[in-house]
Amino acid sequence: MLSLDPILILVLIGFFSIISQLIAHRLRLPAILFLLMSGVMMGPVTGLLEPDRVFGDLLFPIVSLSVAIILFEGALTLNVQELGEHKRTVTHLCSTGAIVTWIVVTPAAHYFMDISWELAFLFSAIVTVTGPTVVMPMIRAIRPSKNVAQILKWEGIVIDPIGAILAVLVFEYIVASQNAVSHTLVVFFKTILIGALVGVAAGYCLAKAIKKGVLPEYLVNTTVLISVLISFELSNLIAHESGLLAVTVMGMYLANKRDIKVDDIVEFKETLSVLLISGLFVILAARIKLEELNAIVIPASMLMLVLIFVARPLNVYLSTRKSSLKWQEKCLISWMAPRGIVAAAVSALFALKLDMIGYHNADILVTLVFFVIVFTVTLQSLTTAPLAKLLGQREEVARGFLIFGGGSFARMIAKELMALGYTVKIADTNWETIRAARMEGIPTYFGNPSSAHASRTMDLTGIGNVLVMSSYKQLNPIVTQHFQYLFGEEHVMGVSLKEQKGFEGHLPSEQYLESLGLFGDVTYSKLASQTAKGATIKRTALTSCFTFEDYKTKYLDQFTALFFIDAKGRLTPFHKKGKVELTEGYQIISLIQQAA
Numbered sequence: 001m002l003s004l005d006p007i008l009i010l011v012l013i014g015f016f017s018i019i020s021q022l023i024a025h026r027l028r029l030p031a032i033l034f035l036l037m038s039g040v041m042m043g044p045v046t047g048l049l050e051p052d053r054v055f056g057d058l059l060f061p062i063v064s065l066s067v068a069i070i071l072f073e074g075a076l077t078l079n080v081q082e083l084g085e086h087k088r089t090v091t092h093l094c095s096t097g098a099i100v101t102w103i104v105v106t107p108a109a110h111y112f113m114d115i116s117w118e119l120a121f122l123f124s125a126i127v128t129v130t131g132p133t134v135v136m137p138m139i140r141a142i143r144p145s146k147n148v149a150q151i152l153k154w155e156g157i158v159i160d161p162i163g164a165i166l167a168v169l170v171f172e173y174i175v176a177s178q179n180a181v182s183h184t185l186v187v188f189f190k191t192i193l194i195g196a197l198v199g200v201a202a203g204y205c206l207a208k209a210i211k212k213g214v215l216p217e218y219l220v221n222t223t224v225l226i227s228v229l230i231s232f233e234l235s236n237l238i239a240h241e242s243g244l245l246a247v248t249v250m251g252m253y254l255a256n257k258r259d260i261k262v263d264d265i266v267e268f269k270e271t272l273s274v275l276l277i278s279g280l281f282v283i284l285a286a287r288i289k290l291e292e293l294n295a296i297v298i299p300a301s302m303l304m305l306v307l308i309f310v311a312r313p314l315n316v317y318l319s320t321r322k323s324s325l326k327w328q329e330k331c332l333i334s335w336m337a338p339r340g341i342v343a344a345a346v347s348a349l350f351a352l353k354l355d356m357i358g359y360h361n362a363d364i365l366v367t368l369v370f371f372v373i374v375f376t377v378t379l380q381s382l383t384t385a386p387l388a389k390l391l392g393q394r395e396e397v398a399r400g401f402l403i404f405g406g407g408s409f410a411r412m413i414a415k416e417l418m419a420l421g422y423t424v425k426i427a428d429t430n431w432e433t434i435r436a437a438r439m440e441g442i443p444t445y446f447g448n449p450s451s452a453h454a455s456r457t458m459d460l461t462g463i464g465n466v467l468v469m470s471s472y473k474q475l476n477p478i479v480t481q482h483f484q485y486l487f488g489e490e491h492v493m494g495v496s497l498k499e500q501k502g503f504e505g506h507l508p509s510e511q512y513l514e515s516l517g518l519f520g521d522v523t524y525s526k527l528a529s530q531t532a533k534g535a536t537i538k539r540t541a542l543t544s545c546f547t548f549e550d551y552k553t554k555y556l557d558q559f560t561a562l563f564f565i566d567a568k569g570r571l572t573p574f575h576k577k578g579k580v581e582l583t584e585g586y587q588i589i590s591l592i593q594q595a596a
Contacts, residue, residue, distance in 0.1 A: 039285020075251025
């Protein structure tokens with residue numbers, strides 16, 4: 001084994017963490033797969049990283065606090081008001097369905113893996129979770145039907161904290177059962193009670209402080225972070241191991257508090273979670289022993305058959321019995337259930353805790369969960385697209401439009417595109433424009449569409465193009481570059497605000513500047529002005545008797561060409577870089593000034 005300087009090891013952990021995230025982003029696959037692979041390469045394969053030697057007694061506190069923050073961040077997304085039309089199905093998947101999975105997998109884990117009933121129950125509780133960090137990249141790559149995508153997305157968001165709570169309760173029962181039988185239930189319920197009370201009290205105090213402006217803006221996120229850590233440790237001091245339940249309840253309380261905004265907190269916590277997750281899972285994977293992993297391949301594979309072909313289908317069947325879902329949709333939901341970050345983090349934490357109290361064979365928990373994650377993510381990433389296509393549940397290449405900016409002109413464009421049968425969504429950070437769009441029946445997202453919150457909650461099913469038409473000079477480049485990574489540069493275009501001049505260091509990137517020129521050289525202010533003066537959008541068919549030259553002669557300089565539809569029915573926005581010859585059979589969509 002190589003012996004490296006601890007600082008160099010930490011730098012390498014950061015380096016491989018970022019590389020893993022970038023590869024996952026490019027391939028549109030869950031990052032956890034590459035993070036775990038990096039950890040295995042650094043740990044058991046090359047011997048560069050030995051976490052127990054490098055971190056020593058700090059390893060357990062680091063993992064404990066990291067899991068607390070990750071669970072709090074996950075619970076912050078659990079806003080019951082956002083479940084939408086599939087609320088009943090998602091609720092059943094995350095309650096009845098989770099219990100079914102837990103009960104079915106437990107005996108299989110006990111008999112196939114030859115582990116104690118206690119460890120079998122704990123393992124089964126841990127693998128009830130899926131998680132948005134593994135589900136969302138798969139949804140984007142596979143493009144399942146809208147119903148399937150929405151249900152899987154919300155199941156991943158909701159099941160994370162619920163599955164973690166179930167695992168915490170099972171763990172507390174295991175720990176409590178080490179005492180005399182007469183004290184077991186007392187300790188068990190004390191843990192639940194203290195965790196819930198501390199979580200609610202911490203959430204209440206924090207919500208009051210934020211609402212009344214006690215905290216200056218620049219200290220809100222830092223205060224929330226410290227409050228999470230304090231609540232975690234305080235709860236543990238009062239009732240042993242109740243801290244995870246406390247931070248989960250605290251996050252759920254804040255998420256459902258209507259009179260405070262948690263979007264900025266969520267965004268900060270997700271940034272921190274990415275940092276923690278990236279480093280944490282490289283470290284955890286480095287502790288895997290390949291000989292132990294090799295020893296369980298056959299029995300663990302048998303366990304996977306029960307998890308994938310018995311527990312999950314039974315879960316989905318019982319949870320969707322009275323829903324309007326087609327059997328093809330139910331089948332695809334049954335297949336798409338990869339395990340992810342929370343499962344890995346919680347298993348590592350509980351394995352360390354059980355090992356510290358001398359519990360026999362606790363390390364197998366991490367090895368087994370690692371196997372489940374790699375198995376489900378790899379298998380389902382490779383096979384779900386063909387299955388979705390076979391079942392007729394894979395969307396065609398997305399043709400819809402996300403419009404950033406909800407002004408009058410943008411809403412006119414949205415309604416015209418919707419009339420043509422395109423999926424459209426308007427995103428804006430201004431509530432007044434969002435409200436106006438909703439009043440006109442246009443689907444909306446209120447917030448920054450490039451935020452982590454939007455990546456997790458904004459439904460982009462059927463959308464493959466982005467039109468940036470807002471007046472936000474600083475935010476437009478960020479939104480543009482974010483969606484260029486997702487959809488490709490040719491599918492993201494923006495309207496110029498004004499001629500870009502000034503000191504070179506103050507100009508946006510060249511990549512962003514090249515995306516400008518939507519609808520030609522016209523600026524945002526000119527379009528807004530023309531719309532305010534009564535300009536309207538009109539679609540005109542070109543024929544042999546009415547050519548594009550005739551069109552220009554009729555309207556002179558009183559029109560702005562917006563889109564054209566070719567003879568095959570394909571709609572394309574006009575852009576200053578594009579040159580097209582409009583002939584018979586084409587249609588042109590323009591903004592016509594009132595004077596014309």
